[in-house]
Amino acid sequence: MRADALIKGKSKAKRLSGLTEHKSFMYLLIARIISRFGDSIDSIAYSWMVYTLTGSKLMMGSLFALNFVPSILFSFFTGALVDRWSKRHVILITSLGRGLLVVLTATLYGMSLLKPWHLYVITFLISTLECFTAPAELALVPRLLPKEKLLSGNSISTTVSRISELAGLAVAGGIIAFAGISGAILIDGLTFFAATVFISLIRGTPETPDSEAVERTTLLQEILVGLKFIFSNKLILTIVLIAAYVNLCLSPYNVLNPVYADEILKSGPMGLSLLGITLLCGMVVSGLWLSRKGSSYKKSRLIIAGYLLLGASYALFYLPAYLPIPPLYLAPIFSFGMGIAVPLASTPATTYFMETVPKELLGRVGALYSMICTCAIPLGSLLAGVIGEWMQVHALYLCFGLLLIVPGFVLLRHRSFMRL
Numbered sequence: 001m002r003a004d005a006l007i008k009g010k011s012k013a014k015r016l017s018g019l020t021e022h023k024s025f026m027y028l029l030i031a032r033i034i035s036r037f038g039d040s041i042d043s044i045a046y047s048w049m050v051y052t053l054t055g056s057k058l059m060m061g062s063l064f065a066l067n068f069v070p071s072i073l074f075s076f077f078t079g080a081l082v083d084r085w086s087k088r089h090v091i092l093i094t095s096l097g098r099g100l101l102v103v104l105t106a107t108l109y110g111m112s113l114l115k116p117w118h119l120y121v122i123t124f125l126i127s128t129l130e131c132f133t134a135p136a137e138l139a140l141v142p143r144l145l146p147k148e149k150l151l152s153g154n155s156i157s158t159t160v161s162r163i164s165e166l167a168g169l170a171v172a173g174g175i176i177a178f179a180g181i182s183g184a185i186l187i188d189g190l191t192f193f194a195a196t197v198f199i200s201l202i203r204g205t206p207e208t209p210d211s212e213a214v215e216r217t218t219l220l221q222e223i224l225v226g227l228k229f230i231f232s233n234k235l236i237l238t239i240v241l242i243a244a245y246v247n248l249c250l251s252p253y254n255v256l257n258p259v260y261a262d263e264i265l266k267s268g269p270m271g272l273s274l275l276g277i278t279l280l281c282g283m284v285v286s287g288l289w290l291s292r293k294g295s296s297y298k299k300s301r302l303i304i305a306g307y308l309l310l311g312a313s314y315a316l317f318y319l320p321a322y323l324p325i326p327p328l329y330l331a332p333i334f335s336f337g338m339g340i341a342v343p344l345a346s347t348p349a350t351t352y353f354m355e356t357v358p359k360e361l362l363g364r365v366g367a368l369y370s371m372i373c374t375c376a377i378p379l380g381s382l383l384a385g386v387i388g389e390w391m392q393v394h395a396l397y398l399c400f401g402l403l404l405i406v407p408g409f410v411l412l413r414h415r416s417f418m419r420l
Contacts, residue, residue: 024202025144028137029157031195033164035095038191040168040280042102044273045176045184049109051258052181054116062385063123068377070128071370078131079367080222087140092199094129094136099192101126106189110182135367144202162284169277173270226364229357230372236356238417239303239349240369242407244376246307246345249404251380252387252396253314253338260393264320265327278332282339290347299348300411300420306345307408313337315401321394352420 020026050063082090101122108114141157175184230236261271294302316334320327357365387396411417 022145025141027198027201028140028144029160031091031095031198032137032157032161034191034198035195036161036164037168038188040165040276041172041175041184042188043276044169044172045181045188046105047258048176048272049181049185050119051262053109053114053119059116059385062382063119066120066123066378067127068374068381070124070131071374072378074128074131075135075367075371077223079135079226079364082132082135082139082367083222083361083364085136087136087143088199088202090132090136091140092196094133095192095196095199097129098126098133099189099196101129102185102189102192106182106186109185110180131367134370135364138366158287159284162280162287166277166280166284169273169280172276173273222364223368226361226368229361229365230368233356235416235420236353236369238414239352240372242307242411243349243373245407246310246404247373248376248380248383249311249400250314251377252384252393252400253317255381255384256393256396260317260331260397263392264317264394265331267328271328274328274332275335278335279339279342282336283342284339286340286343287347290343294348298418298420299352300418302344302348303420304408304411306341306343307411308405310338310341310345311401311404311406311408313341313401314404315398317401318394318398321392348420 050059105114105118105122108118172184175187179187230240257275258272261267261275265271265275267274290302313334316337317331319334320330323330353369384396
């Protein structure tokens with residue numbers, strides 16, 4: 001047994017060592033770790049800032065919805081443009097721009113000059129830059145690693161990103177207590193600048209297509225190729241549409257968690273941070289299990305199990321308001337259950353996507369996939385804000401949690417999906 005464990009340990013170390021030979025990928029990995037750490041701090045500080053600044057559930061919902069409007073408006077174009085441009089330059093420029101906007105937000109709030117309209121403008125600009133960043137990162141990785149190392153590279157990237165997010169959430173409450181909300185948001189802005197240092201070190205990648213090939217096709221033609229690929233693959237289209245529905249159902253959780261932490265958990269940023277930590281812990285545990293045992297199961301069964309567990313855990317957030325147990329004991333358990341469910345539902349779907357889409361289409365198809373998946377989020381966010389004004393937040397979680405169970409039963413009757 002000890003010898004087997006030693007051999008496995010050496011095998012894992014060898015795989016990691018093999019990745020370290022690809023310095024450009026390691027630079028991208030370090031940049032992701034830094035930015036995810038800052039994002040997790042910002043997720044607590046920013047949502048709490050909006051809640052304390054406005055006190056309006058409707059505004060919280062509309063701001064969250066606005067995050068996804070640029071994706072719906074611009075992803076038709078950004079993915080095709082990314083396929084034409086240098087991916088490294090796209091990530092570098094957008095990271096610098098996002099850092100500047102986050103620092104501006106922190107400065108305005110710290111000087112008591114931040115107004116609601118500032119939040120709408122800055123949120124729209126940051127989300128627009130993210131429309132370029134996401135497809136650029138997706139398309140860059142296969143250019144930094146050989147095909148045989150993509151699976152281990154993506155697995156390690158996901159794991160260390162989650163650990164970095166956990167670290168950020170673990171310290172978020174303390175940072176807000178020590179440096180205030182503006183100080184916490186400022187730290188997030190500085191992490192973007194630190195990440196760009198490592199992105200600038202990426203070298204020697206064939207990032208742009210042949211110029212003559214680009215001239216032979218128009219931007220519209222390239223977009224139509226991406227659309228045709230998505231709509232001609234029924235399984236991918238099914239996965240996308242289900243993802244859009246799931247995003248709609250999860251909108252109340254994403255928008256109103258500060259309200260839930262305040263009204264139900266009777267805690268502030270620390271309680272919100274605890275929910276985030278347990279969610280990510282569940283995702284890490286689930287991700288590690290999938291890396292070891294996931295290949296033994298059909299992708300369809302894993303996805304269905306993920307949706308059923310996600311909906312049940314979501315609905316159970318209703319209970320802490322009524323059971324004679326401190327809510328901070330129960331709510332993190334349900335948050336952990338949601339964390340377990342997310343990789344079960346998303347990782348097999350993403351794997352099928354990466355296995356099916358040709359490398360030269362990844363930028364535009366990835367952007368279109370993201371756009372379609374997120375179309376329901378603005379609607380769900382606005383709906384959550386409106387309903388949240390007259391319905392208690394835990395009751396809202398119960399309703400949408402039950403709705404989230406529906407896709408699991410629908411997919412069970414989908415014969416072609418069950419063969420996945």
